[in-house]
Every structure is written in C-alpha cells, then in structure tokens.
Amino acid sequence: MRMQIEGLWQSFGNRQVLCGIDFEDDVTTLAIIGPSGGGKSTFLRILGGLLAPSAGRVVLDGEVVPTDEAALARYRASLGFVFQDGGLFHHLSARENIALPLRAVHGMDEARAAARADELLDRFGLAGEGGKRPAQLSGGQRQRVAIARAVAPRPKMLLLDEPTSALDPEYTTEVLDLLADLKREGTRFITVTHEMGFARHACDKVAFLCQGTLMEYGPAAELFAAPKTPELGRFLGKLLEWSV
C-alpha cells in the first residue's frame, strides 16, 4: 500500500509532539520504534483517522485521510485498529465484539457475521471462549480477540498500538506469533512496538521516531545492523543493556 505523508505536525497546547514528518513508500509491514514520548502513538492515531493532525496530510493509496465525520467513520472502518489494552467492549462477549461491527458497520447479516467471528476465534485458538466477556479472558486472549475483531472485515491495513506492552512475557509471544502468521498470509500492518526482536525479524521496514521527527527509516535488517544516527544507536544500546 502506498503511503504518503506530507508535513505532518501535531501539537497539544504548546507541546510539539510531531514536528514535520514527510514520508513516501510502499508499506507492507512496518514497525514504528522509538523512545517513549517520541510521538509514536500520536502518529499511529493520525494514520488511523482517530486524531486530526494540527497540520499536514496523510494519503493512503491515493486517498487523502478525510476530515468530515461521516467520511472518517468509513475510513476508520476500512482499517483495523488494535489498542494497547485491546479496547474490547466490556459489555459484549468475545464473539459479539467481533460480530457487532461486522453487522452494524459492514452490513453483514447475522448468520454470516457470527460465522466469521467463530471462524476467527477458532483460528486464533479461542474456540470455546466466544461466549466470555473480556473480563473473563486472560490478557493474551483479550488481545487475540482484539486482533480478530480488527481483521474480521478484511481491512486494507492493520494498525497496532503497542499490542503487547500490557502483557506478561508468555502472552507477548502468543500475540507476536499470531501477527507473524497474519503477515505470512499477506496481511499488511503498521505496529508501534517495543519488541525489537519482532520489529527486526517480522517487519519488512522499520521507522525510528524520536523527538517528534522521523529520524531513520529503512529495511529492518539494515536499520538494526547499522544505525545511522547516534540517537538510534543509543536507543538500541539501552535496550540491549539487559538482554540475555
């Protein structure tokens, strides 16, 4: 998918979060890495149509991200978004979390939506958990349901905002394995992540976002092997300090 970003600025009050980001490339799987407070989540929310930028624009496959509410709802529906804590609806069962948007937003009939939900639950190792509400599931299960909900309408792109940051290590692997599977099947995604192993080995491209600017961008292997900026060098060095 062709992604063009032109002069993207975002400020909250007088705090500059994104300071002029320009980008143009084909995106299949992209990891956004960088220190906390570097603007990664803000950037992803703008891409997802959840936040209107202060200045600049995003163009996906030639389509400018709209600004009016009705068109925005359609735009968001064409993507799949996964939040750090899943963002599942508390009051609905896992199955209903997946099926309700299929019916209400994508116009599927009841039977097809339920079948699609069950098919995904099954595939993601959640058969038998469909009737449970989010509070009754483990963190890893919740996140897999959230990913199932996001991929259910076959979106053109998945956006994941630190999908494993709130999880215990064993659940992290569970979720990352699932994403790697989805990639093999051709699902495109952009993920904000602190899992450097995942960014390096499972994502084609990596973007390093630091102090509100896109400091480095390139194929994952190159970026990790030879950081060009001292900031990325320091960032990776810090992460490796306690690695086994």
Place this chain on the structure above:
Amino acid sequence: MANPFTVRPGERPGPMKAAVSYLIVVALIIGFFWVSLLQVGVALDFSFVAQYRVRILDGLLLTLEIALGSLVMSLAIGLPVAVGQGSRILPVRYLCDVYVKLMRGTPLLAQIYLFFYIVGTAWGVENRLAAGIIILSIFSGAYIAEIVRGSLNSLDAGQLEAARAVGFTRRQTLRYVVAPQLVSRTLPALTGQLASMVKDSSLLSVIAVIELTQTMQEISSATFNLFGTYLFLAGAYLVLTLPIMFVSRYFERRLDYAHAN
C-alpha cells in the same frame, strides 16, 4: 467441619447457611422490639387492620401509584439534567447544576410546602395527587441526575475511542456502546431510588394526599392505637421496599460485566 456462621472472602453462602443466620438476625431484631414494648408496657393490637382493610389497601395502592408515576417523571427530568450538567452552554449547565444543588440541599418537607402552597397555588395546580407526584418527581429528578451523571463520567474514554476505531458513527456509538454500559451502571442505583421514593412519598401526607401514611394517621387518631398503626405502617413500607432492594441487588450482580463471574 466448617464454621456455619462464616464465609471465606468472596464466597456466597449456601441457602441453609444463609437461612440460619438470617433467622438469628430477625429473632434478634424482633426480640429487641419485644423487650422494648414490654418495658413500656404496651400491648400490641392489630384488630384495626381487618376493620380498615379497604382504606389501607387504597392507601397502599396510592403510594405505589405515586412512586411509579414519580419514577417515570423524575427520569424524564433527571436524564436531560444529567446531560445538561455537561453542556457547553453555560446558562444551561448552571441551571442544571443549581437545580440539583437546591433539591439535594433542602428538606423534602420544605419543598412540599413551598411548592404546594406558593408555586402550586400561583399556577393553578390544585389536584393534591398531581401536585404530590410533580413535587416528588422534581425532588427525585435531582438524585437521578446525579446517578446518571456519575455513570456518564465513569464511561471509559478507551471504549469511545474503540467505538470510533471500528467505524461506528456517533449514533451507533451511543446505541451499541454508551447506552448499554450506562443502563447496566445506572439500573441498580435507579431501582434503589425507587425504594427511596416509596418512602419519601410518605411526606406527601402533610398536604393531605391520602396515601399509606396519611391513611394510617387517620386510623391512628380514630382508634387511639398509635403503636399498632405505626408498627403496621413500617411493616407495610418494608413489604414494598424490600422486594425492590432485592431486585436492585440482583441487577447489580447480573450486570456486573467488569468482573468475572
């Protein structure tokens, strides 16, 4: 052998275990009143119940009618006020805010007198029952507004963002996410409010609405049986409020989707 009078944290007692402990509690309460009555030297006499059963039943029905009528009307007042308290239009926001503070900050008894004799007379509300329901609704509407506002505030921003992310329009977000979560959060408290309204309606006796309390007052002064009538009155209110409280607890457990059960 487990102790028959204790439960572990979070454990629900079995029916037998609960019944035994309940029985002890009820026996203690009745015993306390029994001893008190003996000390005062009063013999209870409930013979008036048979004699006045038609009037008592009428009073009971009227109390229920007032409570239910007021519940509907106070919902119609409380919901818009709860939304109005968050309004961007300042006069609207302050009006809702002042209304809630005035109603919650003054005794219902004073409100009944003031509304009925000043506002009611000035605007021609002469039907005592209608006036009573209106007054109780205005009073209770403030509490309902607070209940609803609390639930609105407790809505998780993440849920709203998730609703936008799946592509819901505003209307769909309201229908599929906000409304169901709001209902499950307010229903237990609203049911509790109904129980309060059953009790609060007793104050309408001061403007001579012949509901349960006024009926019993009349019977009391006709029979000079003060203790019997008031004890019976308290019991009659309990018959109305206990089931409502039970339903409220049921909703609370049933709709508590935030916790695994």
